[in-house]
Amino acid sequence: MVFVGPSGCxxxxxxxxxxxxxxxxxxxxxxDEEVVNDHTPFERGVAMVFQSYALYPHMTVAENLxxxxxxxxxxPQEIAAKVKAAADILQLGPLLDxxxxxxxxxxxxxxAMGRTIVRSPRIFLFDEPLSNxxxxxxxxMRLEIEKLHKRLDATMIYVTHDQVEAMTLADRIVVLxxxxxxxxxxxxxxxxxxxxxxxxxxxxxxxxxxxxxxxLDSDASSCKLLLADGSHVTAPFxxxxxxxxxxxxxGVRPEDLSASGGDFSIPxxxxxxxxxxxxxxxxxxxxxxxxxxxxxxxxxxxxxxLTTLGVNSAHAHLFDANGLSVRNRQERVS
Amino acid sequence: MRxxxxxxxxxxxxxxxxxxxxxxxxxxWMVWTAFQSFSPNPRIxxxxxxxxxxxxxxxxxxxxxxxxxxxxxxxxxxILQLVLGFILALALYSIKRARGLVVSLILIPTAIAPIVxxxxxWMLFNxxxxxxxxxxxxxxxxxxxxxxxxxxxxxxxxxxxxxxxWTPFVAVILLGGLTTIPRxxxxxxxxxxxxxxxxxxxxxxxxxxxxxxVVGLLMIIEIVRLYELPFYxxxxxxxxxxxxxxxxxxxxxxxxxxxGRASMMSVFLVIALSMIAALYMRLVADHKNKxxxx
Amino acid sequence: MRRASSTMRRLRRHxxxxxxxxxxxxxLVFALFPVYWIVLIAFRPRDDIFQYPAALMPTNxxxxxxxxxxxxxxxxxxxxxxxxxxxxISVISSLIALSxxxxxxxxxxxxxxxxxxxxxxxxxQRFLPPIALVVPLYLMYRQFGLLDTYFGLVILxxxxxxxxxxxxxxxxxxxxxPELEEAAYIDGAGYWTAFTxxxxxxxxxxxxxxxxxxxxFIWNEYVLAFQLAGDDVATITVYLPxxxxxxxELYGExxxxxxxxxxxxxxxxxxxxxxxxxxxxxxxxK
Numbered sequence: 001m002v003f004v005g006p007s008g009c010x011x012x013x014x015x016x017x018x019x020x021x022x023x024x025x026x027x028x029x030x031x032d033e034e035v036v037n038d039h040t041p042f043e044r045g046v047a048m049v050f051q052s053y054a055l056y057p058h059m060t061v062a063e064n065l066x067x068x069x070x071x072x073x074x075x076p077q078e079i080a081a082k083v084k085a086a087a088d089i090l091q092l093g094p095l096l097d098x099x100x101x102x103x104x105x106x107x108x109x110x111x112a113m114g115r116t117i118v119r120s121p122r123i124f125l126f127d128e129p130l131s132n133x134x135x136x137x138x139x140x141m142r143l144e145i146e147k148l149h150k151r152l153d154a155t156m157i158y159v160t161h162d163q164v165e166a167m168t169l170a171d172r173i174v175v176l177x178x179x180x181x182x183x184x185x186x187x188x189x190x191x192x193x194x195x196x197x198x199x200x201x202x203x204x205x206x207x208x209x210x211x212x213x214x215x216l217d218s219d220a221s222s223c224k225l226l227l228a229d230g231s232h233v234t235a236p237f238x239x240x241x242x243x244x245x246x247x248x249x250x251g252v253r254p255e256d257l258s259a260s261g262g263d264f265s266i267p268x269x270x271x272x273x274x275x276x277x278x279x280x281x282x283x284x285x286x287x288x289x290x291x292x293x294x295x296x297x298x299x300x301x302x303x304x305x306l307t308t309l310g311v312n313s314a315h316a317h318l319f320d321a322n323g324l325s326v327r328n329r330q331e332r333v334s
Numbered sequence: 335m336r337x338x339x340x341x342x343x344x345x346x347x348x349x350x351x352x353x354x355x356x357x358x359x360x361x362x363w364m365v366w367t368a369f370q371s372f373s374p375n376p377r378i379x380x381x382x383x384x385x386x387x388x389x390x391x392x393x394x395x396x397x398x399x400x401x402x403x404x405x406x407x408x409x410x411x412x413i414l415q416l417v418l419g420f421i422l423a424l425a426l427y428s429i430k431r432a433r434g435l436v437v438s439l440i441l442i443p444t445a446i447a448p449i450v451x452x453x454x455x456w457m458l459f460n461x462x463x464x465x466x467x468x469x470x471x472x473x474x475x476x477x478x479x480x481x482x483x484x485x486x487x488x489x490x491x492x493x494x495x496x497x498x499x500w501t502p503f504v505a506v507i508l509l510g511g512l513t514t515i516p517r518x519x520x521x522x523x524x525x526x527x528x529x530x531x532x533x534x535x536x537x538x539x540x541x542x543x544x545x546x547x548v549v550g551l552l553m554i555i556e557i558v559r560l561y562e563l564p565f566y567x568x569x570x571x572x573x574x575x576x577x578x579x580x581x582x583x584x585x586x587x588x589x590x591x592x593x594g595r596a597s598m599m600s601v602f603l604v605i606a607l608s609m610i611a612a613l614y615m616r617l618v619a620d621h622k623n624k625x626x627x628x
Numbered sequence: 629m630r631r632a633s634s635t636m637r638r639l640r641r642h643x644x645x646x647x648x649x650x651x652x653x654x655x656l657v658f659a660l661f662p663v664y665w666i667v668l669i670a671f672r673p674r675d676d677i678f679q680y681p682a683a684l685m686p687t688n689x690x691x692x693x694x695x696x697x698x699x700x701x702x703x704x705x706x707x708x709x710x711x712x713x714x715x716x717i718s719v720i721s722s723l724i725a726l727s728x729x730x731x732x733x734x735x736x737x738x739x740x741x742x743x744x745x746x747x748x749x750x751x752x753q754r755f756l757p758p759i760a761l762v763v764p765l766y767l768m769y770r771q772f773g774l775l776d777t778y779f780g781l782v783i784l785x786x787x788x789x790x791x792x793x794x795x796x797x798x799x800x801x802x803x804x805x806p807e808l809e810e811a812a813y814i815d816g817a818g819y820w821t822a823f824t825x826x827x828x829x830x831x832x833x834x835x836x837x838x839x840x841x842x843x844x845f846i847w848n849e850y851v852l853a854f855q856l857a858g859d860d861v862a863t864i865t866v867y868l869p870x871x872x873x874x875x876x877e878l879y880g881e882x883x884x885x886x887x888x889x890x891x892x893x894x895x896x897x898x899x900x901x902x903x904x905x906x907x908x909x910x911x912x913x914k
Contacts, residue, residue, distance in 0.1 A: 021521050042527035054518035058540045067536070068526035115526070341819040342739035349732035349750070349794070352787040357753055360764035367764070422655050428648035436652060438898055443659050445893045447848030449865050450886050453872065454662050457669070457879060465665050468681035478680075502659060561759060562850050566869070580759060587763055588855075600760030611752075 002158045004166040004202070005176035011159045012127055014176070018157065019046050019125050031122065047116035048125040051132060053108045055100040061111050062087075062096040068119045086114040089151070090144075106137045113148065124156040130165065142168065163203050167191070175199050192315070197323040200251050206281065206292045208317075209257070211250040211266065215242050223318075225250065228287030233264045236313050240326040248326075251317035254281065257293035259301070262310020268293070270303045282306075368597040380594060387598035396574060397599070400582035406489065407564075407578060408557050411496045415553055416546065418497065419504030426505065427512045437506060444503045452566030455495040456482065459567065488568045488576050495563055500556065504549050511545030512538070544618055551614045555607055579603065663890075669883035670694065677880050693880035697871075697888070707885055710867040714847055715892065717778065717863060721785035722842045726835060728786070729793025734823060736794065737801030738809075747798070753791040762855050769856055776857045784852060789842040796841065800834030801827075844893050864889045 003011040016022040018029060020041035028035050036044050056064050062083055063070075069079045087093050090110040100108060109129060116124055126145070130138045146169060149156055160166055166173050167187045175182040175190065175198070183190055183199045194200035200208045216232065217224040218239035225233050225248075235250075242248060268291060270284040282293045282301065286309070293309055295301065318326040371383035391397045422440070426433060443451070458465050459481035470476040481487045515538060523533045561580035564570075570577040570585075577585070583603075586596035669677060673690035676683065700706035736747050765784070766775075774780030808830065812822040828835075850865040858866050868889065871882045 019525060021524065041525040046525060048522065048525050050518045050522060052516065052518045054516065054522035056519060056523075056537060067523075071527045071532055115522075119526070337819070338739055339741065342735035342741045345731040345735040345823075346741060346746075349728045349790050350746075352728065352783070353750065353753055353790065356765070356784060356787040357761075360761040360768065363764035363767070364760060418655075421651060425648040425651035425655075429652060436656070440652075440655060440659050441897065442663060442890075442894060445844050445848075445897055446890050447850065447865050447893075449850045449868060450848075450889055451662075453868060453882060454666055454886055457882065458662060458665060460879075462680045463678060463682050463879065465661075465682055465684065468684060471681045472684070498658065498662070502655075505655075559759070566872075583759055587759075593763055596763065597760075604760065608752075 001156070001172045001174065002160065002166045002170035003174050003176055004160055004163060005182075006202075007161060008178075009176040010179040011161075011176050015048075015125055015127055015157065015159045018123075019048055020044050045122035046125055047119050047121035047123070048127065049109075049112045049116060049129045051128040053100075053112045053129075053132075055108055055111055055115075057100050060097050060099055061092060061103070064100070064111055065092075065096075065114050065118055068115065082118050086117040089117060089148070090114050105133050106141060109133065109141055110144070113145075117148075117152070122155065124152075124154055126156065126158040128160050129158075130160070130162075145169065164205070167203065173203075175202060193325075193327075194251075194317065195325050197249060197251065197319050200317060200319075200325075204253055206254050208251050208253050209289070209291050209293075210319075211252070211286055211289045211291075213248050213250050215239055215244055215246045215248055217244065218242065227266060228289060229267055231267055233266060235311075235316065235318070236263055237316070237318070237327065239318060242318075242320050242326055247321055249319040249323070251319060252311055253315060254292045254294040256312040256315040257291070257309045258312070259295060259297065259306055260310060263313040265308040265310050268307060268309045270301065270306055273301050364597045364600055367593055368601045370594045370597075372592055372594045383594070387595045388602070391595055391599060391602070396577070397582065399574065400577045400579050403489070403576055404558060404579040407492055407496065407560075408554065410493045411500075411557055412550065412553055414493070414497045415501050415504045416550065419501045419549070420508055420542075420546075422501065422505035423508035423512055426509050437509075440502045441506060442502075443499045446499070447562075448499070448560075449562040449566060451495060451499050452563045455491065455498070455563075456567045459491045482568045483572050485572060485575050488572060491567055492564045492576060492578075495567055496557065496560065499563065500553060504553065507549045507552075508542065508545055511542050515541050547614055547617055551611060554610055558603060558607060666883040666886045669880055670887045671884075672880060674880055678877075690880075693884040696878075696881045697885045704871070705867075707864070707867065707888060710862055710864045711888065711892070713778075713861060714863040714865070714889075717781055717785065717861075718843050718846045721782045721789065721846050722839060724782070724786035725789040725793050725842050726838060729790045729838070730797050730828070730831065730835065731823075732790065733794045733797035733801050734827060737798045738806065738827075747794075750791055750794050753788075754795065758788065758849075758851055762851060765852070766855055774856075776860045778861055781853065781857055781861060781863075784856065785846045785849065788852075789845055792841055792845065793838045796838045797831065797834050800831050804830045840897055843896055847893055 003014060005011050013022065017024045020036070020039060020043075024037070029037055031044060041048075056067065059067065065083045065086055066079045069082060074082075083096075087096060090113060092107075092110055092114055095103065095107060095111070100111070103111065112129070129145075130141055133141060142165060145158075149169075158165075158169055170187050172185060173187050173190055174184045177198055183195050187203075190199060191203050194203070197210065201210070212228050213225040215223060216226050220238050222234055222236050223239035225235060227233060239248075266286050268282075268284055268286050270282055272283040273295075274281045274283065278296070278298075280295045282291075282295050284291055284293075284303075291309070320326055367380075368387060369382060369384055370380040371386060372380045426437065426440075429436065446454075457463075459467075461467060461478050461480050461483075464481075466481065467478040471478065479487055481491045520533060520537060523537050528536065559580055560578055561584055564576060564578050565581050565584075568576045570581055579599075583596055583599050586592050586599060668686060670693050671686075671689055671691070673688050673692060676687045676690075696704070697707040732750070735741055736750075769775045769780055804827065808826050809822040812826045817825070848865065849863075853863045854866050857863075864885075868882070868885055871878045871885055
């Protein structure tokens with residue numbers, strides 16, 4: 001399960017409350033129907049990987065890995081065996097006698113993960129573990145974590161602000177903002193059916209496009225929208241309970257805009273054409289709103305040749321004045 | 335950029351000159367005098383006497399006695415300062431509110447002049463009118479103790495005053511050291527199941543080692559140099575039993591006017607302290623080397 | 629059973645939090661009781677002082693002790709002169725030591741002159757007990773007529789506190805980024821301008837810590853002030869023991885004088901309090 005959200009939204013705090021490092025001011029923390037509010041972290045059976053790795057600087061890697069077992073007064077042979085097992089899983093064998101200041105970032109991260117494996121905990125907690133690594137390492141370690149998840153088949157709670165990590169690693173995502181849960185569910189579900197503009201714009205890269213529109217008319221199967229430049233479009237879906245004259249946002253992802261086709265068109269004035277190989281991105285404006293569209297055909301495009309974009313209405317979203325989706329109503333969980 | 339070295343040397347020059355004029359020159363004179371014999375008669379000029387002064391000192395029971403009492407004070411005071419200082423540092427570390435104010439208040443003993451502290455503790459330990467005996471009598475029904483004119487109470491009085499004056503300093507330095515331990519590391523230990531004692535023993539203390547060494551060295555130097563504080567509490571008494579090294583040195587120079595032996599004793603102390611400092615350097619370097627092994 | 633352990637856990641947490649304040653409280657009492665005592669005795673009438681057992685709480689209030697030291701008698705001069713001397717000497721010596729010391733620390737920390745030897749030598753100057761040097765200094769001063777002069781004491785104190793300033797400031801200098809000055813060089817500033825306008829402001833917290841240390845150190849110094857001065861130029865630390873060698877037992881007066889002698893240092897430290905904790909945490913702990 002991944003908690004994702006912008007900085008300061010409370011995801012790390014939530015993780016620390018779950019771990020027992022901090023106290024909640026109200027409500028209960030429940031593991032498998034057991035209330036653990038006053039339990040220490042150890043009693044809850046959690047293990048945690050920190051953003052800063054939090055390795056014990058004066059101990060060797062082997063001692064770091066074995067520390068939790070040593071505290072539990074385990075048999076030295078048992079400790080050695082478990083340390084070796086964890087080291088094998090994460091390829092830490094040759095590093096066992098080194099100290100943390102002799103390790104690279106990725107190696108430190110693996111030691112931090114190894115320390116959690118040794119304990120066979122109920123829950124694994126990850127607090128933005130990849131934020132301190134550079135881009136290539138991040139991808140490599142992300143795969144390691146995924147493999148670990150499959151291999152151990154354990155409950156893992158992962159906190160990050162990176163939506164790519166969230167989308168790839170999660171079985172379920174929880175999107176947080178300012179301390180509240182915006183939406184919860186499987187990644188694709190949140191991607192396809194965001195309940196509000198925040199979730200819609202948080203997931204997906206490049207970000208979803210928002211067009212400012214005004215509702216002119218609506219019935220059960222279609223609605224008429226006034227675009228910023230004065231033109232009308234008729235969209236083949238209902239605007240639900242929105243009222244006429246309401247200022248709304250039409251959300252369309254770049255991949256759902258095309259040079260031709262689509263269920264209805266919006267005017268488009270192209271400014272920049274960024275080519276990245278087989279795919280390119282068109283940057284421009286529709287009325288006053290900035291638009292990014294994906295363009296999969298080869299060949300040049302000029303502002304003269306392209307004046308409208310087609311919208312795939314099956315994947316279009318309409319958000320009312322409060323930012324809530326008209327099509328995807330969900331219970332807001334707080 | 336050009337002229338860098340010149341600028342730097344110009345910046346440092348005044349300081350260096352001052353330290354040479356008022357530091358090195360007297361030092362050289364002192365070492366020179368250490369090898370001279372001075373007669374109590376000022377008319378007779380001093381004569382070169384090699385290591386006679388050292389021989390005299392070593393054979394002098396007063397000198398040996400002063401070393402003994404200095405070491406006794408050193409051991410007791412150092413242990414108390416480090417232990418109490420560390421406990422205080424831990425407590426200060428746990429306090430979030432008003433920490434700045436508390437630290438300023440707790441440092442007041444260190445900010446008081448040693449001579450004032452000596453006189454104040456002399457008053458506190460005064461047999462008839464002092465606060466200590468007053469508390470002992472009114473709260474515990476104990477009869478007045480002749481603190482400063484008997485042993486071992488005079489020794490205890492000195493140790494108490496030294497601990498009083500320097501423990502806050504030790505605590506603040508150790509507090510600084512505690513703040514260098516990353517919170518994440520302690521949190522990780524909590525999650526791994528370490529109790530407060532275990533965190534202290536396996537994480538905090540090993541990481542605090544360099545700080546203990548630094549503050550220990552500073553305290554050793556300070557205690558060996560003590561003069562005003564012990565002298566103004568006990569005047570060296572009873573008899574000469576609390577004449578610590580600093581006090582004895584003073585006596586040699588200004589009561590007996592035996593500059594030769596006084597200088598020799600200074601040289602002796604400086605060499606002893608330098609050896610301790612060198613030992614400390616090696617311990618710190620040792621600690622760093624262990625980190626890079628394997 | 630579950631219920632009980634939950635309350636126990638909460639109790640455990642409460643105990644853990646309050647022990648720190650108990651310890652700090654105990655230390656504060658220990659640290660400040662002597663201060664309380666001298667305040668008490670300073671304002672206590674003479675007859676009440678000479679009581680057994682000494683009263684631990686305030687009894688009667690009397691300003692006689694203060695009057696004695698403030699206005700002086702035939703045998704004892706007013707304290708204000710000594711306080712003034714101490715203030716003058718401490719402030720001037722500190723300023724000199726801070727200026728020369730920070731310049732030296734800057735030269736050592738930024739430009740690394742003198743190899744490893746120079747910094748080591750400067751820092752090792754701290755280890756010399758002033759007592760050891762008193763005699764040669766006395767002879768030197770007598771030779772040059774510096775005995776019992778303000779100038780003599782000031783240059784001495786400044787010189788002896790420079791190593792402390794250097795010791796403290798080197799850490800701060802090393803941890804402040806050289807990029808700031810480099811940007812100034814590019815803009816055409818000379819070394820001196822970069823130092824005074826760019827580096828110094830950044831070093832302010834460290835300088836505050838150093839200022840407190842040197843001021844208090846000089847204010848509290850006794851041996852040199854006594855041996856190398858003491859008549860025309862007498863500091864407060866020299867004044868105090870004189871009260872004790874008088875025939876009468878001047879406990880109250882001694883307490884009053886002690887009180888006045890520690891107030892400036894406490895005030896100074898209190899003003900600098902904000903910088904102290906932050907400064908010490910970053911401090912040049914080498």
